[in-house]
Amino acid sequence: MxxxxxxxxxxxxxxxxxxxxxxxxxxxxxxxxxxxxxxxxxxxxxxxxxxxxxxxxxxxxxxxxxxxxxxxxxxxxxxxxxxxxxxxxxxxxxxxxxxxxxxxxxxxxxxxxxxxxxxxxxxxxxxxxxxxxxxxxxxxxxxxxxxxxxxxxxxxxxxxxxxxxxxxxxxxxxxxxxxxxxxxxxxxxxxxxxxxxxxxxxxxxxxxxxxxxxxxxxxxxxxxxxxSGPSQDRSELYQSIDAVVPHVQDDHFTLDEKQRNVTFTDEGNEFMEERLHLLGILPEGQSLYDPESTSIVHHATQALRAHKLFRKDKDYIVRGGEVMLIDEFTGRMMPGRRLSDGLHQAIEAKEGVSIQPENVTLASVTFxxxxxxxxxxxxxxxxxxxxxxxxxxxxxxxxxxVPTNQPIARVDEHDAVYRTASEKYSAIVESIREANQKGQPILVGTTSIEKSEMLSDRLKEAGVKHNVLNARHHEQEAKIVAEAGRLGAVTIATNMAGRGTDIQLGGNVELKVMEALDEDPNANPEELRKRIEAEHADEKARVLEAGGLFVLGTERHESRRIDNQLRGRSGRQGDPGRSAFFLSLEDDLMRIFGSDRLDKVLSRLGMEEGEAIVHPWVNKSLEKAQAKVEGRNFDIRKQLLKFDDVMNDQRKAIFGQRREIMEAEDLSEIAADMRHQVIDDMIDAHIPPKSYHDQWDTDGLHAEVTEKLNLDVPVAAWADEEGVAEDDIRERLYDASDESMAAKAAQFGPENMRNVEKQILLQSIDGKWREHLLRLEHLRSVVGFRGYAQRDPLNEYKTESFTLFESMLNSLREEVTQKLSQVRPLSQEEQDELMRQFMAQQEAFQKAAQPEAEAGADEALVEGFDESRPETWGNPGRNDPCPCGSGKKFKHCHGALV
The missing domain is CATH 3.40.50.300 (P-loop containing nucleotide triphosphate hydrolases)
Known part of the structure; x- marks a missing residue:
């Protein structure tokens, strides 16, 4: 029914x-x-x-x-x-x-x-x-x-x-x-x-x-x-924090060696807060728990990790004034490799060697x-x-x-499940040999390069001629995949290799013509093509007779989609073909999803060595297992996206603001709004609303006006005038600052002043955004711990990142106002020097720096860098390890002066 x-x-x-x-x-x-x-x-x-x-x-x-x-x-x-x-x-x-x-x-x-x-x-x-x-x-x-x-x-x-x-x-x-x-x-x-x-x-x-x-x-x-690009030198901060960590007591931190993790206890946080206040690293009145302290907390935690988790001569050695990491598996040094997130710098501070600047994220986006x-x-x-x-x-x-142009004629066989990996590979080799003897082309899909090389060794022992495709050079990859449909061809490839390239039965005519012309440039192209087309038609007929392309999967992937992609290589445009997957109970997917139960069932069925179970039920249970894994991976990506969405809204706001500034002809109104907002904040801080005259802090207001607006105005005298209110002082500061900026504009000339405003606004936005990205990175790395306190890390991240964004906008207004108030026309020599510095800075920011690496760290695609192409290296320091990976200093390798 x-x-x-x-x-x-x-x-x-x-x-x-x-x-x-x-x-x-x-x-x-x-x-x-x-x-x-x-x-x-x-x-x-x-x-x-x-x-x-x-x-x-x-x-x-x-x-x-x-x-x-x-x-x-x-x-x-x-x-x-x-x-x-x-x-x-x-x-x-x-x-x-x-x-x-x-x-x-x-x-x-x-x-x-x-x-x-x-x-x-x-x-x-x-x-x-x-x-x-x-x-x-x-x-x-x-x-x-x-x-x-x-x-x-x-x-x-x-x-x-x-x-x-x-x-x-x-x-x-x-x-x-x-x-x-x-x-x-x-x-x-x-x-x-x-x-x-x-x-x-x-x-x-x-x-x-x-x-x-x-x-x-x-x-x-x-x-x-x-x-990414080079960050400012923070050596002093690393050294100052490092001086505190040796005084940390055993009850100030908890150490988990199994997870290689160390964290401050409440007592430890109090101790660090007190010491950091004394050293002036943590501003007075600011707590380690405030969002603004995220960066300091991060540095303190990295210093603690450097002292308590990383041991000299075990995890690293100091040689020639450099901290060199040691590979825990081989015991060999790893020159040029650095720990990320400021951890390497914390170890350098601990060992008292020269601290190399860390790379800082200048901009990032997810796909x-x-x-x-x-x-x-x-x-x-x-x-x-x-x-x-x-x-x-x-x-x-x-x-x-979308339906296919011709009906699919490919035969998809049920999966064959073996007890052990060894039995499975023996069956695969036998199946390849059988198909190869009748000339059927075979594409073997593996899940990793390592496994493809292991299978290649077995085929060599069996005397089967084959190609192994390692997905490293796309052009060569495409050629090998295009030729995988030739008579008797055996191609071993990772499942995803050669995407976008058709496998045509009998081989690719265009490719054969191009190769023949390369060998004999004087040949007549039309005659050559006719001959090759005739040969191709004959070869294709023989391949069709042998059954078309045989796609053999050596393992099921976590995702059904990748298996389907491999299977779909056979049977193009109505061609015949077949596909089969060979599995074992030792495969990752089978091992994770109930292999014990399946093992017992197979034992009861009395399976002998080398025998396989082939049944639609096995296919069904495998598909369910794959669907579960796909669901889990989707949830991980969804969660990552939720965090990135928080930053994305801020990114769009900043990038949108930058574009408006670049498009605007006159920025004096934006600059005036920022200046007036800064004055409002100063008035609120020093003359609280509805306060009495004797509660006013006129000295503090005068000092701040001098520092941020570059104005020397009689604030105290204004305050002593009878009947004066906070709004009167506010208006007088507005007028005084507007007059000062109007006088500056007259000195510079209107067009020059507009350029000055534009450059100061853009440079300040870029600088503050870079600092903000670093704070968000640090916040993201610690916010997960909030889950232990029954607080949702995502909500915590949203709230704190918004607070940090507001704080960034406030400090941006102050920086722009202060810079504009202090700007003055320069002499020609000063202008040339400033332009030289600015161009060098822009060049450094435009070039992507070499990524720092940490085993197990989240992957990130860093723009441009390729160790085999010196033009992508940026500007390595003379004493830095050479980016080519030789282990020598740059000045003794690619940077040697000939």
């Missing part, structure tokens, strides 16, 4: 079926227009683009223009590439335009599908970003699909690392821009560190199409993008929050359905399964 749900689906169709059905009239309309567009000349296609763009700017909606735009784009692709889009590809293009994720199987032509919505949305003139997983694919797709856009009269750009600034700006101003997610995120951060609008690269976030959307928006979503900047977002992948809930909740994206 059918359940109600199944019955309803039979009668009404699934929601996915209904979405597919809804596009059919539009696809029929595009097909009706085809003869009309085939009749257009090449110039006619471009003129059609101009006409559609005019109509879009005149207010006609893109939905109304869609049939004509897609018909024009289909014809452009047919002429430029010889590819006529199938109806299902047009459907995929419609779903992308609507802001969905189109799930299309491998080999269904997703690269071409993206051209339709990209072309349509670029008609508005606001630009479209097409996002890929690596630089090789970005360049390949831009070059390949650029021919289609050129045929339609549109421009294409591509973004890549270390790109010259003017070339990058031109690429972003193109109609369609191809780039990786990393470069887009870094450019967003870099733009928000620029001082002039003309220097900014990106021109807004209109519409993005994310290729391999599951990899970018889910797998990489836990990795924040960080631009979730970067991609949510776009007005419209869409994506493509072969596997998204299993993560539909996350795409919906985090990004507001629906997932639509």
């Amino acid at each position: 059918l359940g109600f749900g199944t019955l309803a689906k039979k009668v009404f169709g699934t929601p996915n079926d209904r979405k597919i059905k809804s596009t059919r009239p539009t696809v029929a309309r595009i097909n009706e227009l085809e003869p009309e567009f085939e009749a257009l000349s090449d110039e006619g296609l471009k003129q059609k683009t101009e006409e559609l763009a005019r109509r879009a700017k005149a207010g006609e909606s893109l939905d109304e223009l869609l049939p004509e735009a897609y018909a024009n784009c289909r014809e452009g692709a047919r002429r430029a590439l010889g590819l006529r889009a199938f109806d299902v590809q047009l459907m995929g293009g419609i779903f992308l335009h609507e802001g969905n994720i189109a799930e299309m199987k491998t080999g269904e032509g997703k690269t071409l599908v993206a051209t339709f919505p990209a072309y349509l949305n670029a008609l508005t003139g606001k630009g479209v970003h097409i996002v890929t997983v690596n630089d090789y694919l970005a360049k390949r797709d831009a070059d390949w699909m650029g021919k289609v856009y050129a045929a339609l009269g549109m421009t294409t750009g591509v973004i890549y690392p270390q790109q010259p600034e003017d070339e990058k700006r031109a690429a972003y101003r193109a109609d369609i821009t191809y780039a990786t997610n990393n470069e887009l995120g870094f450019d967003y951060l870099r733009d928000n560190m620029k001082s002039n609008l003309e220097d900014m690269s990106q021109r807004g976030h209109n519409f993005a199409i994310v290729d391999e959307v599951d990899s970018i928006l889910i797998d990489e979503a836990r990795t924040p993008l960080i631009i 979730q929050n970067y991609f949510r900047l776009y007005d419209k977002l869409s994506g493509m992948t072969g596997t998204a359905t299993t993560e539909a809930e996350e795409f919906g909740q985090i990004y507001g994206l629906g997932v639509v399964e």
Whole structure:
């Protein structure tokens, strides 16, 4: 008997079926227009683009223009590439335009599908970003699909690392821009560190199409993008705090060696607070429990860890005035490796050696929050359905399964489960040998490079010729994957290797032609192509006869999506093929989810060594286990995002304010508002509301006015006047400060004064934001402990980060006011020196510094750095370890003076 749900689906169709059905009239309309567009000349296609763009700017909606735009784009692709889009590809293009994720199987032509919505949305003139997983694919797709856009009269750009600034700006101003997610995120951060609008690269976030959307928006979503730079020298603070820690008693801290953790007790906090007050590190009246003390608490905790957890000659040694870490597994020194978060500096202070400055985060953003900047977002992948809930909740994206152009002919076998890993690998080798003997191409998916190398050794022993793909060089990776469909080919790869590359049965014709031309440049290309096509047709027929591509999974991944991605490599465009997964009870997933019970069942069934259990029930229980793990990982990402959302609101406020300042012609009103607010705060502090005259602190007010406004006014005399009220003094300070600034503006000249105000505002915002990011990092690292006191860490983080943000804005107003009040016209020599310093500082901030590393620390993607490319190293100090990893000082290695 059918359940109600199944019955309803039979009668009404699934929601996915209904979405597919809804596009059919539009696809029929595009097909009706085809003869009309085939009749257009090449110039006619471009003129059609101009006409559609005019109509879009005149207010006609893109939905109304869609049939004509897609018909024009289909014809452009047919002429430029010889590819006529199938109806299902047009459907995929419609779903992308609507802001969905189109799930299309491998080999269904997703690269071409993206051209339709990209072309349509670029008609508005606001630009479209097409996002890929690596630089090789970005360049390949831009070059390949650029021919289609050129045929339609549109421009294409591509973004890549270390790109010259003017070339990058031109690429972003193109109609369609191809780039990786990393470069887009870094450019967003870099733009928000620029001082002039003309220097900014990106021109807004209109519409993005994310290729391999599951990899970018889910797998990489836990990795924040960080631009870091050298921080100010805090040696004195480390040394001062370090002098206190040796006096800490046993009851002042608790030590957990198992977890390698040490924390202050209440008595310890009181002791540290008292000592830090005496040393003047903690301001009078400020407690260690105040949000403003987060940074000091962090440094004190790191000093305690340095003294109580890290032992000299065990965890590190001191050599040549440097603290060098020791690898706990090998006992070897690790030159150039440093602990993060100021811990290395705390150990340097403890040992009395020179303290190297720590790197400070200048700007950071998560991929979730970067991609949510776009007005419209869409994506493509072969596997998204299993993560539909996350795409919906985090990004507001629906997932639509687009039907394949040809029915899938691949045979998916049930999983074979063995008792031990050794039995499993023996069965895998045997299965590969059998398939290889009949010439069937085999793609073997492994979960790690280590496991792929171990399997390779077993295949060598068995005498099976094969390729091992280590995902290090994208271009080489793509070539090996493209050739994995050749007769008798055996390719071992990590599950995710070579994404974005088709595996064609019999091999890739284009690749064979290019290789043949490289070997014999004088050959006739047309004759060569004919010969290779004939050879390819023969090889493909033999591969089809052998059963098509055999995809063999050596382990189930935590995520069903990655298994499906591997499986989907076989059976493209209706080709035959088969897939099978070989598992053992010793695999991670099986071990974590009830292998004991399964082991007992298998024993009762009387399984002998080398025998496997193959049953749909095993598949079902495995899928449930995978769904559980996926749910847990989703919860982790959701929690991380909640914390980042708090900072994201503040980031958007600061970046928005920076842009307003850069766009503004006259900033004198903003500067005056800030100045008046500072005066209000001073009055509130020294002349409390509704207070008596003898309670006024006129001396304190005079001192603060002199310091912050650079004014010498008779505050005491004003206060002694009969009948004077606090508002009178406030107004007089407003007037005096406004007059002083007007006199300065006259000295500088109006235009120079505007530039001075703009630079001081931007520099102060950037400096305060950097300090604020550091405080938030420190707060984030300790706020989790609040859970022990039955307080929600997220709510605590929200409250305290808001308090810190308010505090930052107050100190920003004071800093801007003070700097503007003290600024004066400089002599030519002073101007030249100041400009030199400013340019050097800007250069240092624009370059990403080498990341500090800590085993087990959260991953972070640090912009640009590559130890094999000296141009990405920034400016290492002469005595710093050489960034190439040799272990020598920079001056004795790559920095040697020849």
